Amino acid sequence: MFSANTYQIRRARLKKDLKSGLLLLLGNNEIGMNYAGNTYHFRQDSNFLYFFGIDKPGLAAVIDIDNDREVIFGDDLSMEDIVWMGAMPGMKALAEQVGVREVLPSRRLSSFLRKAKKSGSAVHFLPPYRHDNMLILKDLLHIPVAKLKGSASEVFIRAVVAQRSSKSAEEIAEMERAVDITGAMHVAAMKDAREGQVEAQLAGMVEGMAVAGGGNLSYPVILSVNGQILHNHFHGNILKKGQMVLGDFGAETAMHYAGDITRTFPVAGKFTTKQRDIYEIVLDAEINAIAALRPGTTYKDVHMAAARRMAEGLKALGLMHGDLDEAVALGAHALFFPHGLGHMIGLDVHDMEDLGEQFVGYSDKVTRSTQFGTAYLRLARELEPGFVLTVEPGIYFIPQLIDQWRRKKMFENFINYPALKKYRDFGGIRIEDNVLITEKGHRVLGAPIPKRVEEVEALRR
Ligand code: GLY
Numbered sequence: 001m002f003s004a005n006t007y008q009i010r011r012a013r014l015k016k017d018l019k020s021g022l023l024l025l026l027g028n029n030e031i032g033m034n035y036a037g038n039t040y041h042f043r044q045d046s047n048f049l050y051f052f053g054i055d056k057p058g059l060a061a062v063i064d065i066d067n068d069r070e071v072i073f074g075d076d077l078s079m080e081d082i083v084w085m086g087a088m089p090g091m092k093a094l095a096e097q098v099g100v101r102e103v104l105p106s107r108r109l110s111s112f113l114r115k116a117k118k119s120g121s122a123v124h125f126l127p128p129y130r131h132d133n134m135l136i137l138k139d140l141l142h143i144p145v146a147k148l149k150g151s152a153s154e155v156f157i158r159a160v161v162a163q164r165s166s167k168s169a170e171e172i173a174e175m176e177r178a179v180d181i182t183g184a185m186h187v188a189a190m191k192d193a194r195e196g197q198v199e200a201q202l203a204g205m206v207e208g209m210a211v212a213g214g215g216n217l218s219y220p221v222i223l224s225v226n227g228q229i230l231h232n233h234f235h236g237n238i239l240k241k242g243q244m245v246l247g248d249f250g251a252e253t254a255m256h257y258a259g260d261i262t263r264t265f266p267v268a269g270k271f272t273t274k275q276r277d278i279y280e281i282v283l284d285a286e287i288n289a290i291a292a293l294r295p296g297t298t299y300k301d302v303h304m305a306a307a308r309r310m311a312e313g314l315k316a317l318g319l320m321h322g323d324l325d326e327a328v329a330l331g332a333h334a335l336f337f338p339h340g341l342g343h344m345i346g347l348d349v350h351d352m353e354d355l356g357e358q359f360v361g362y363s364d365k366v367t368r369s370t371q372f373g374t375a376y377l378r379l380a381r382e383l384e385p386g387f388v389l390t391v392e393p394g395i396y397f398i399p400q401l402i403d404q405w406r407r408k409k410m411f412e413n414f415i416n417y418p419a420l421k422k423y424r425d426f427g428g429i430r431i432e433d434n435v436l437i438t439e440k441g442h443r444v445l446g447a448p449i450p451k452r453v454e455e456v457e458a459l460r461r
Pocket residue numbers: 219248249260343349392432
């Protein structure tokens with residue numbers, strides 16, 4: 001937890017931005033995996049963490065701007081809870097840690113909101129993403145579940161996004177810790193991978209390291225010899241020489257700040273020439289995209305420049321041809337690079353995705369493309385100091401997509417389909433780092449994690 005002052009300042013800014021009304025924030029609850037008492041690992045809601053800091057289930061909080069009150073709704077543990085789960089500070093003491101003086105029992109929330117509504121206060125809430133909280137909101141506010149997302153408060157969303165987008169020095173320090181734990185996980189995977197191992201052995205090892213780091217995974221491990229499947233959570237393949245392993249995984253710290261790193265390495269001690277050629281194209285695109293990061297630049301331009309650079313590399317290898325400006329403008333590169341260059345990262349790996357990408361990654365000046373590939377870009381807007389984002393170009397050979405495009409004769413003037421035959425079982429390569437936008441440029445977070453061919457091969461030896 002940060003100091004009480006941090007949370008007080010954040011809430012004060014919210015009040016200043018919203019000016020009036022009542023802001024309702026629901027924390028998360030325990031959720032049963034296969035029965036109610038056998039719960040998933042508890043993860044607090046990130047907006048609740050940001051403004052109220054308390055990392056416990058079953059809480060809600062209200063900022064009543066009209067009556068200048070901040071109230072946390074929650075219950076002290078019963079003796080039965082203490083017997084099974086151990087003692088913990090009472091609600092009053094927990095609230096004090098985040099600078100809140102008023103605590104009320106959970107059952108009082110409903111009447112509190114009723115009174116506020118009666119007195120004419122607008123109740124602002126954020127879009128719910130968990131079904132239990134949807135049901136709680138439905139009962140509290142008498143809004144049908146299907147209408148809850150649409151009834152969330154846009155001014156509240158915008159005010160939260162404005163604050164959370166710009167990371168403070170203490171948040172950046174926490175994010176460096178997340179990247180450092182994540183970096184150690186990647187180095188361990190690169191060192192330990194052996195021909196004959198099952199992917200799950202590596203996936204389990206890195207998950208253990210995330211937990212040992214004091215927190216948890218920031219998202220389910222992606223680790224596969226089938227790197228062309230972008231979010232592949234299957235870990236049953238056996239590593240074979242000649243294949244590459246794509247590992248996309250990260251830790252979140254005990255305070256829930258996320259790391260999100262990808263590395264791709266050969267199962268053998270060295271990349272083959274074919275693998276190395278594609279790897280160097282992706283690495284060059286990643287390094288150049290990072291170099292272009294500074295305030296005022298739009299991330300859409302950085303994304304398009306990375307696409308263009310990778311298209312040039314693919315043309316040099318004979319896999320693309322023709323006018324590349326035209327090819328990239330029309331989206332032909334998306335056969336190989338069908339996702340966005342990156343996203344904001346912070347308390348969430350895709351930071352604030354619950355609040356809506358249109359508010360987080362886009363602006364009045366930069367709107368979302370509808371073109372296959374570019375449409376998946378989560379962050380496109382102008383960059384500002386304090387933003388932390390991922391840079392994650394990749395090149396993939398997805399047999400089903402290649403076959404579909406070839407059958408439809410798509411972009412034949414830009415794509416050399418006969419040459420692609422030799423790449424059907426290539427897999428995919430992605431390289432991802434986490435970068436802070438500074439006043440003058442950028443800084444890659446954490447200690448460097450090996451990514452040059454010679455560095456990766458040195459670890460594999
Ligand atoms: N780890 C998911 C992503 O890179 O967006």
